[in-house]
Amino acid sequence: MARSSRSGCTARTTFHLVGPQSWTAVPAALVYDSSDPFAVRVRFGDGATDDVEPALYDDPDDDGGVEWLLSRDLLRAGLTGPVGEGDVRLWPARGGLDVLFLQLRAPSGEAMFELSGAVVGDFLRETELLVPAGGESDLLRVDEELSALLRGGTDNPTGR
DSSP, X not given: OEEEOSSEEEEEEEEEEEOSSOEEEEEEEXXXXXXXXXXXXXXXXXXXXXXXXXXGGGOTTOOSSEEEEEEHHHHHHHXXXXXXXXXXXXXXXXXXXXXXXEEEEETTEEEEXXXXXXXXXXXXXXXXXXXXXXXXXXXXOHHHHXXXXXXXXXXXXXXX
């Protein structure tokens, strides 16, 4: 199930790629890091099941898989109804099944996945132990950053 550290948690699972005639199992991981409190990373591919800390998923040189960045609020809302537009859409199956559908679109194509609603719900509960829903903005220190900018604390070499 979900593995937690002080700043994040990871849930390794399997998504099922819905094809025209069959389903293909795809290793996946849901990754949350409280330093980016509004976001959940979805990592696909062989690297998704490696035993690594959430922060290591930010390695730009890692080519072990594909990663999508989703809103934590979108995942939460997708448990109970259709959400998203554009590149990311999520909706629960009808009939009370423990199934969510995730549609991802990119310039190179699109994919539809079937995944467990229970896994997503459990993962979201883990993230909310780290950062309660509605408390994400408290971690961003927007006021401190804005004050620093207004005091002239920028790296702008022109001094403007």
